[in-house]
Amino acid sequence: MVESIARVRHIRVTPMKARRVVNLIRGKQAMEALAILKFAPQGASEPVYKLVASAIANAKVKADASNSYLDEQDLFVTAAFVDEGTTLKRFQPRAQGRAFQILKRSSHITVVLSTPDETEAAVKGSQKAGKK
Numbered sequence: 001m002v003e004s005i006a007r008v009r010h011i012r013v014t015p016m017k018a019r020r021v022v023n024l025i026r027g028k029q030a031m032e033a034l035a036i037l038k039f040a041p042q043g044a045s046e047p048v049y050k051l052v053a054s055a056i057a058n059a060k061v062k063a064d065a066s067n068s069y070l071d072e073q074d075l076f077v078t079a080a081f082v083d084e085g086t087t088l089k090r091f092q093p094r095a096q097g098r099a100f101q102i103l104k105r106s107s108h109i110t111v112v113l114s115t116p117d118e119t120e121a122a123v124k125g126s127q128k129a130g131k132k
Helices: 015-025 030-039 045-065 116-131
Strands: 003-011 076-093 099-114
Touching: 003 045, 003 076, 015 030, 015 045, 015 076, 015 099, 030 045, 030 076, 045 099
Parallel strands: none
Antiparallel strands: 003 099, 076 099
């Protein structure tokens, strides 16, 4: 019924480290995902926590705009993925006049929340497409 998307771009966390955190919450209930992220020791868990909270707020606004009831307990993380952002290239001096390149990577993180009836419709639609 309600689907909300939240994105954060150019976050200074490497995509590999961010994917470890995002994999923890994929497919979970939104409130459970927040609880997992709150106590996850990884550094990338704080921006992902804020992103999931933002997606929940987006779902509330979207439900209010369409005059429909939304219970936060009904929201699930249907999709969560991390794409590679821009890479800052820096140089560090090394011995004998050489230079060593340092790559400071960034990420684009996307979280999609939806209620179960939309999730079931998406799964059924993908199964029908797979049978054809």
